[in-house]
Amino acid sequence: MQYLPPTAEDMERLKQALGKSSTEMAELFGVSSGRQWRKYMAADANNSRDMGMHMLFFAMARLELDAETFDRILNRMREVGATIEMDSE
Template sequence: MKTIQNYVPPDARSLRRLQDRLGYSDARMTELAGLDAAAPWPSFVGGPEPRSLGRQRLFFVAARLALDEDTWQRVLASMHELGARFDYAEPQAASAPPAPEPAADEERKFGMLLISRNGSFHEMEQLREFAHFAHEFDVSRFVHAAFYDSDIDLCRFSFADHDGLDAASRDRIFDAARKTITRFEFDGRIYQGGIPPESDG
């Protein structure tokens, strides 16, 4: 029996919110959704005509997020037993637990969600400074989130749905980033700005 009927996929904004909440890079989201180079994650959350995430892919994402590692490995093992052939990482032995990932840090400032993937002090300081200038330039309402991906030393912004987000407002957001963020992506290009980061050590 078909259990999922009248499926409507999440829109690009919803998927971007999920990515912001998880604090994952594009590469990690591609892995989470079981995607490949032919249809990478950015093609679902950006561009003039974002792709739609089918129900099987969304089910895959939801399962990865909802199931603990042991249950997920049992699902993969069951797929193997049913005749599928694929590679997947075996769970590590109990005697050698994986090292915990650095915890993400996040806060809200002037309505914007500020996230450092690894909880880096200097990244959060840059994000707070960005929020201050965005507020001063009267464009904070246009920024949904600023996410600093510590693993690749790059900050990305997601914009709120707002009728007033015109070219002049985008320029002011860019200026706020240029004043405060060491390395950031804007309109598909990478820029250097701010001041050199200090060591967290």
């Protein structure tokens, strides 16, 4: 598998398309705050972060999967020993 992360511009386009704030994007991607989210959109290479495939997959799954399917996946993760507490739960 080869993965190249989306650019900061790609992430900005996604944010605009979804009409979400930085805080809402942070929640969607599972990062701690809007400030942390903005690091994925920074143009300055010294202050930017690449979007990891696992984080992008998590966010896209939250957008595309129905709640029942997403919960089933989280429960499967719990079955193998993960502790997961979603903020909205």
